[in-house]
Amino acid sequence: MEQKRVELANGIHLDVVDEGPIDAPALIFLHGFPESHRTWRHQIAHFKDRFRCIAPDQRGYRGSSKPQEVEAYTPDKLIGDIFLLADALSIAKFTIVGHDWGGAIAWGVALGGQHMRVERAVIANAPHPAIFQKLLYTHRGQREASQYIRGFKDPANDALIKDEGLTGLLLQEVKWDRPNAMEPEEREALLRDWQNRDAAFGMINYYRASPMTVPGMDEPYEVPADYVGPQLPQLTIPTLVIWAMDDLALPAENLEGLDEIIDDLTIEKVHDCGHFVPWESPGKVNSAMEKFLAR
Helix, strand or coil: CCCEEEECCCCCEEEEEEECCCCCCEEEEECCCCCCHHHHHHHHHHHCCCCEEEEEECCCCCCCCCCCCHHHHCHHHHHHHHHHHHHHCCCCCEEEEEECHHHHHHHHHHHHHECCCEEEEEEECCCCHHHHHHHHHHCHHHHHHCHHHHHHHCHHHHHHHHHHHHHHHHHHHCCCCCHHHCCHHHHHHHHHHCCCHHHHHHHHHHHHCCCCCCCCCCCCCCCCCCCCCCCCCCECCCEEEEEECCCCCCCHHHHCCHHHHECCEEEEEECCCCCCHHHHCHHHHHHHHHHHHCC
16 A cells, blocks of 8 residues: 655644545544554455545654654644544545554544544444543453553653664563464564654553553552543444454453443444454454445
8 A cells, every 4th residue: 555645734744545536435544553554454455446545654653753752642632633634635524443542543533523524433442431441440351451551651661662662562561462363474564663763652652641540450449539531522423333352452341331422333243353353354344344334
């Protein structure tokens, strides 16, 4: 997939895949950590005959702008990039599609732009912000699976990143990877990407700038008395949530309660599949999106 350089009004430059008819309905695909636009290679190939498929390498990744300060990665800036990207490409309305961290950003894009700019949302294995933090407090499995985030946020690991790139930190902290699930050539490309030190800190800054709190395993399993969750509106646009049920990082309990905060919700469960559902089970993802987009 060829990319083009797009300058946003905030000065950020993104490398972007832009395939399909320019006047077709737009799908904006957001990849997660620690991948790239290629997360969506199977979906873009499938839909580009009928949709304009936009897939950026988001800020901090690969050849896109990689500011090094943590505050450059707060959620408002990451969400703002997507609206500015749509502006730069003269896209008035679009469907937002996101996985993992891209899904977290997609939730924000959908909540902030519903009806005005965002017509539909497709979220793959990315927890809703109103549900995820509560699970981190109360659900032992989610808290245990998320302990790596504490390591990502810890500046004591900066020396490791400088010495070994992102690979060193991933080997130290992540216990839920399934390396045999990815094609060898794709994994080799990612390993090369992870050696870029500026990109490594850009990617880690997504976690460091996030307001999420991951308690230690020995802390109480209860919502703190003074906890005030994110003040978010009801999501009213059509929303498809695709969830791989063998995700070792995000258990299926993240689906519980979605029907109370999303008016028009479709859930597609994908069995025998791990976290990286867009490329681990592309046929099922494409089929679910096909039905949803045809509504």
